[in-house]
Amino acid sequence: MANPEEPSRKKLIINAAVLMSPxxxxxxxxxxxxxxxxxxxxxxxxxxxxxxxxxxxxxGIFIADALGGYEIxxxxxxxxxxxLTGSQFPNIEPLSVISAMAAVTESLxxxxxxxxxxxxxxxxxxxxxxxxxxTQGRLGWNIVxxxxxxxxxxxxxxxxxxxxxxxxxxxxxMQVMYKLLxxxxxxxxxRNSPQSGIFTDPSCVREINHVGEHFNVPGPHICHPSPQRxxxxxxxxxxxxxxAFAAQHAEVIFVSGPSPGAVASNIAETRQLAQEKFxxxxxxxxxxxxxxxxxxxxxxxxxxxxxxYVKQGSVDGALALFGGWTGIDLSKYGEDxxxxxxxxxxxxxxTEAWSKSFPGVKKWTKTALAHQIxxxxxxxxxxxxxxxxxxxxxxxxxxxxxxGFNFSAAINPESFIDIAEMLLPExxxxxxxxxxxxxxxxxxxxxxxxxxxxxGLPADHPxxxxxxxxxxxxxDAPVSN
Amino acid sequence: MANPEEPSRKKLIINAAVLMSPxxxxxxxxxxxxxxxxxxxxxxxxxxxxxxxxxxxxxGIFIADALGGYEIxxxxxxxxxxxLTGSQFPNIEPLSVISAMAAVTESLxxxxxxxxxxxxxxxxxxxxxxxxxxTQGRLGWNIVxxxxxxxxxxxxxxxxxxxxxxxxxxxxxMQVMYKLLxxxxxxxxxRNSPQSGIFTDPSCVREINHVGEHFNVPGPHICHPSPQRxxxxxxxxxxxxxxAFAAQHAEVIFVSGPSPGAVASNIAETRQLAQEKFxxxxxxxxxxxxxxxxxxxxxxxxxxxxxxYVKQGSVDGALALFGGWTGIDLSKYGEDxxxxxxxxxxxxxxTEAWSKSFPGVKKWTKTALAHQIxxxxxxxxxxxxxxxxxxxxxxxxxxxxxxGFNFSAAINPESFIDIAEMLLPExxxxxxxxxxxxxxxxxxxxxxxxxxxxxGLPADHPxxxxxxxxxxxxxDAPVSN
Numbered sequence: 004m005a006n007p008e009e010p011s012r013k014k015l016i017i018n019a020a021v022l023m024s025p026x027x028x029x030x031x032x033x034x035x036x037x038x039x040x041x042x043x044x045x046x047x048x049x050x051x052x053x054x055x056x057x058x059x060x061x062x063g064i065f066i067a068d069a070l071g072g073y074e075i076x077x078x079x080x081x082x083x084x085x086x087l088t089g090s091q092f093p094n095i096e097p098l099s100v101i102s103a104m105a106a107v108t109e110s111l112x113x114x115x116x117x118x119x120x121x122x123x124x125x126x127x128x129x130x131x132x133x134x135x136x137x138t139q140g141r142l143g144w145n146i147v148x149x150x151x152x153x154x155x156x157x158x159x160x161x162x163x164x165x166x167x168x169x170x171x172x173x174x175x176x177m178q179v180m181y182k183l184l185x186x187x188x189x190x191x192x193x194r195n196s197p198q199s200g201i202f203t204d205p206s207c208v209r210e211i212n213h214v215g216e217h218f219n220v221p222g223p224h225i226c227h228p229s230p231q232r233x234x235x236x237x238x239x240x241x242x243x244x245x246x247a248f249a250a251q252h253a254e255v256i257f258v259s260g261p262s263p264g265a266v267a268s269n270i271a272e273t274r275q276l277a278q279e280k281f282x283x284x285x286x287x288x289x290x291x292x293x294x295x296x297x298x299x300x301x302x303x304x305x306x307x308x309x310x311x312y313v314k315q316g317s318v319d320g321a322l323a324l325f326g327g328w329t330g331i332d333l334s335k336y337g338e339d340x341x342x343x344x345x346x347x348x349x350x351x352x353x354t355e356a357w358s359k360s361f362p363g364v365k366k367w368t369k370t371a372l373a374h375q376i377x378x379x380x381x382x383x384x385x386x387x388x389x390x391x392x393x394x395x396x397x398x399x400x401x402x403x404x405x406x407g408f409n410f411s412a413a414i415n416p417e418s419f420i421d422i423a424e425m426l427l428p429e430x431x432x433x434x435x436x437x438x439x440x441x442x443x444x445x446x447x448x449x450x451x452x453x454x455x456x457x458x459g460l461p462a463d464h465p466x467x468x469x470x471x472x473x474x475x476x477x478x479d480a481p482v483s484n
Numbered sequence: 485m486a487n488p489e490e491p492s493r494k495k496l497i498i499n500a501a502v503l504m505s506p507x508x509x510x511x512x513x514x515x516x517x518x519x520x521x522x523x524x525x526x527x528x529x530x531x532x533x534x535x536x537x538x539x540x541x542x543x544g545i546f547i548a549d550a551l552g553g554y555e556i557x558x559x560x561x562x563x564x565x566x567x568l569t570g571s572q573f574p575n576i577e578p579l580s581v582i583s584a585m586a587a588v589t590e591s592l593x594x595x596x597x598x599x600x601x602x603x604x605x606x607x608x609x610x611x612x613x614x615x616x617x618x619t620q621g622r623l624g625w626n627i628v629x630x631x632x633x634x635x636x637x638x639x640x641x642x643x644x645x646x647x648x649x650x651x652x653x654x655x656x657x658m659q660v661m662y663k664l665l666x667x668x669x670x671x672x673x674x675r676n677s678p679q680s681g682i683f684t685d686p687s688c689v690r691e692i693n694h695v696g697e698h699f700n701v702p703g704p705h706i707c708h709p710s711p712q713r714x715x716x717x718x719x720x721x722x723x724x725x726x727x728a729f730a731a732q733h734a735e736v737i738f739v740s741g742p743s744p745g746a747v748a749s750n751i752a753e754t755r756q757l758a759q760e761k762f763x764x765x766x767x768x769x770x771x772x773x774x775x776x777x778x779x780x781x782x783x784x785x786x787x788x789x790x791x792x793y794v795k796q797g798s799v800d801g802a803l804a805l806f807g808g809w810t811g812i813d814l815s816k817y818g819e820d821x822x823x824x825x826x827x828x829x830x831x832x833x834x835t836e837a838w839s840k841s842f843p844g845v846k847k848w849t850k851t852a853l854a855h856q857i858x859x860x861x862x863x864x865x866x867x868x869x870x871x872x873x874x875x876x877x878x879x880x881x882x883x884x885x886x887x888g889f890n891f892s893a894a895i896n897p898e899s900f901i902d903i904a905e906m907l908l909p910e911x912x913x914x915x916x917x918x919x920x921x922x923x924x925x926x927x928x929x930x931x932x933x934x935x936x937x938x939x940g941l942p943a944d945h946p947x948x949x950x951x952x953x954x955x956x957x958x959x960d961a962p963v964s965n
Contacts, residue, residue: 023614025676025683034678041676041683044617044708046587070610070706082686082704089676089683093708096614103583103618106527121607125638129551133504133577136525137584157606159700195506195522195570197515200798202506202522202570205563219640223563225551227525227574317681 012434015400016255016291016407016451017427018065018114019056019419023097025089028067028295028380028411030324031317033089040415044095046103052416053104056111059423060439062450063112063143064104065237065409066097070121071154073327076319077334082153088320091327098134105138110440112447114143114237114255120169121149121158124179125220131234132184132226140230140446140458145237146252148173151327170244175215177252177466182211184233185460185469186481187224203227209477232459233466235447241269250276250288251465255451257409259293259382261360263402266292270403283463289406289451292399295379297386297413298421305386309378312413316377318370325376329353333369342367379411389429397435493915496881497736497772497888497932498908499546499595500537500900504578506570509548509776509861509892511805512798514570521896525576527584533897534585537592540904541920543931544593544624545585546718546890547578551602552635554808557800558815563634569801572808579615586619591921593928595624595718595736601650602630602639605660606701612715613665613707621711621927621939626718627733629654632808651725656696658733658947663692665714666941666950667962668705684708690958713940714947716928722750731757731769732946736932738890740774740863742841744883747773751884764944770887770932773880776860778867778894779902786867790859793894797858799851806857810834814850823848860892870910878916 025033025041033041042048056064072082072092085092101113113134117127135142148169149155155163164172192207211222238253240246249256250273260266274285297312299305322333331350336342342354354367357375360383364371378384385395399405412418430436441453449457460467471480506514506522514522523529537545553563553573566573582594594615598608616623629650630636636644645653673688692703719734721727730737731754739747755766778793780786803814812831817823823835835848838856841864845852859865866876880886893899911917922934930938941948952961 031681033676033683034681036678044614044710046583046618046620050587070607072704072706082689086684086686086689087682093674093684093706095617095707096610098580099611099614100583100618102527102581103587106531106584106587121604123602123639126551126602129577130580133525133580136576137527137581139527156700156702158604193574195514197517200512200515201568202514203567203574205567208563208567219637221637223553225553225574226576229525 013400013406014437014453015430015435016062016289017436018063018291018407018409019061020065020067020293020409020411021415022067022091022094023100024091024094026320027415028382029312029316029413030090030320030377031088032312032315032377032413034315035312035414037417038414041089046100049100050103050107052419053108053111055416055419055423057108059427060437061111062407063114063141063447065114065143065145066116067145068097068116069094069151069154070118070149071151071157073151073323074153075326075330075332076323078326078332084319084323088317088323090317090320090323098130101134101142102137105141109444110141110442110450112141112143112235112450113138114145114235114447116145116147118147118149119173119176120164121154124176124218125183128180128183128224129226132224132229135229135231135234136226139444140448142231143235143237143255143447145239145257146173146177147239166242167244170248172217173248175217178215179211179213179218179220181233181466181469182213183220183222183224185466186471187211187222188228189471189473189475189480190228191473193227206477230458231446231448232470235451236466246273247276247280249273250283251281253288254448254464255289255291257293258290258403261357261383263399263405265356265360267403270405281465284461287452287461287463290404291407291409292403292405293380293382293409293411294396294399295382295384295411295413295418296392296422296426297378297384297418298389298392298425300388300425302387302391305388308413309384309386312378313374316374318373318377321373321376322369325372325381328381333372336369338370339368342369342372378413382411389425392426393429393433393435396430397433494881494887495918495934496911496916497543497770498917499544499772499888499890500542501546501548501774501890501892502896503548503572503575504581505572505575507801508896509863510793510797510894511571511801511858512569513793513796513858513894515796516793516895518898519895522570527581530581531584531588533900534589534592536897536900536904538589540900540908541918542592543888544595544622544928546595546624546626547597548626549578549597550575550632550635551599551630552632552638554632554804555634556807556811556813557804559807559813565800565804569798569804571798571801571804579611582615582623583618586622590925591622591923591931593622593624593716593931594619595626595716595928597626597628599628599630599635600654600657601645602635605657605699606664609661609664609705610707613705613710616710616712616715617707620925621929623712624716624718624736624928626720626738627654627658628720647723648725651729653698654729656698659696660692660694660699660701662714662947662950663694664701664703664705666947667952668692668703669709670952670954670956670961671709672954674708687958711939712927712929713951716932717947727754728757728761730754731764732762734769735929735942735945736770736772738774739771739884742838742864744880744886746837746841748884751886762946765942768933768942768944771885772888772890773884773886774861774863774890774892775877775880776863776865776892776894776899777873777903777907778859778865778899779870779873779906781869781906783868783872786869789894790865790867793859794855797855799854799858802854802857803850806853806862809862814853817850819851820849823850823853859894863892870906873907874910874914874916877911878914
């Protein structure tokens, strides 16, 4: 363990991870009397949550999202387990709620998941620029390509576009986005000068004339430059092409795995690729892991909470989510079947990985796996006092070279309040969490890098090459097409 | 003039019409020292405006929108006049700001313009349901098909889809929307029952299996029923197919013309069509006209304000907007040319219609036309004391059988504050405006019809046939495909 007195300890990035759906990541826990997550369609719930998180100095709220339901479990094409248990279904649209949360806060960030597959880049660029303006630069975009057939079918596709091809399209999509967000307007294009009558200098706005394989977008962008221009970019690719995409585009990388060891190599590889292939400073890729802390004033209190949660959650809801995430329908296996011994290599490797991290679970039946998912999703549940949880988080940070955590909640907002009241003070005591935002009233990027003034993409980011800076003539500005 | 004491006088619908753009409808008036419209990207501006409008009991705020700039004037393909003068360019995305305004109000409605041409219905249905939830049923959707080539090109089209064909596609689009919003979930599908563990009864959620010419959408809708299910539907069709569309779908119809006589026949024809062809009660089509009042404590004060506005506004900005709206490039005509005498029949008929309503303007040059547009857009400017303006509004209501007005602002928010402080008290004195919302904390539909309990589409609306009511078995529910 590092010396808690050491003044230069890395300050962690701490986000609250939620969905706009009952129970969010914790299937069935809307049944807990303290849980308020079934108010996911109530503006007052989100406004209050934003205030709670900002008071505790969370970096941001991260809203996961999908455009379809999970239909693998007891499937094929069976949404009933999700629908019945309220497991990420219904699921309302996250970008819509941000302005209300922004209006009552000044430094909290808002990272929203939006897929590149179901919305035209010109349309999404406008939505993102708008919200970055309205939040004064506190928007993050979690780039996903969408993976659910159930979503794809609703856009007229017979099934989801094949995985690697989605990334090929996403790659061009990002080019269009950078051109619109960074290259179409000069930083100082807007003059807003009543004297001269010039609102915007037309010589500082240009078409992007993107002509590509998948998109033809002449531009110009219909929005003037927002505080961050490009929102903070987040991504969670774990496949080969996903990692290459993250190495190029992501500023914050989400990792999810049962143990620090299981995510360490992904992180190291992505950072290495970012450096070698794209010339980026690997320290500019902030890696945060999804974990679910269950906190008590005593260890026994925490364990008791956890036991209650497991009882209240929904096994069917958990297995429905697992089906969607992995494509595996565990309904085909018996109640008592040891999943580490089944024929499917995919199932064996998943459960073996989890069993190493949770040696307390003796038999990995589908119900045991569901119990793991119920509390915070398919991520490590860390149970104990603030000291115990902080010790475990420190172990993760050291072994995986992490920069922070996305905390999912068992009970919303109670679990976040526990984190604020118990865990964050302990992390602060250890020098691992800031006393206040690096830049109060600043952008999400400034606060995520803890670099005042870093509102836009860092210079080594591939998107920065498109940036049309103040004072630069159009002819000398970076290529826009 | 009707007797002001008459108790049963029709109460008017009053909306504030804006854009998320400098000056909104009044090109160049961001130059006025009192004008705050260049804060269109500032959340605090919108939050304050919503509070101001609700305190004055406006029915709602109406946000116009377009996805491209105006490029006809001094064209072709020339955005510079718009860009330079800040005339509806930049223009940020309106649905994003609604939740912030909803969080500080309880009865004010929010009507937002969204095109059917540039976003998939499954995606838009989700965005609309989400905002209808977050506002507790205070959302209106102004259905447009999009008309600007500059927008269409950014979605990969070489130019905008031909006018009538856009309405054919929009017709199918509406079917998909009704199926998702009205037919996919039963009113009482969500149980949220911790005892039984049932969040949603799966037998009350169904696919819509829409297979059509332009869209294939199996569903189900990913959002549970919002308070209004379908947002209040607004439309502004004036062409033959546009009127047929409005007669079928619109609950609120926007009209825009220089005089009551010029809009009366449109209103009468649309209502007649609604009754004869679609079996709707013509009183269920609420017609509101766009007008811009310029108010003073004395007539001279009002006239002086108006003279100032005309001086401060932008002729080029006005002619750029005119170009976009009509497709006519007036830069081709001389400064002194009388537009009623030019060869173009389109220009002649527009200016002749305006000249009848404004006999004070002796010569209709392009500058004279621009001066008309500068104050509130291509709509009648009504200048005078509250009494004078109210008299003129009464004349409009009677001659055109109107239900209310969309007020555009010369100066935002000052013009709306003038309306609140001078005009609305006068209308109230005449029994033409309510003392308070018909349903405090109610839905936009309840307050627009002034019928408590009318949260959903009226029974005679074509969309109502899709409504899956509480307690009805799936087999007996209206056809979903």
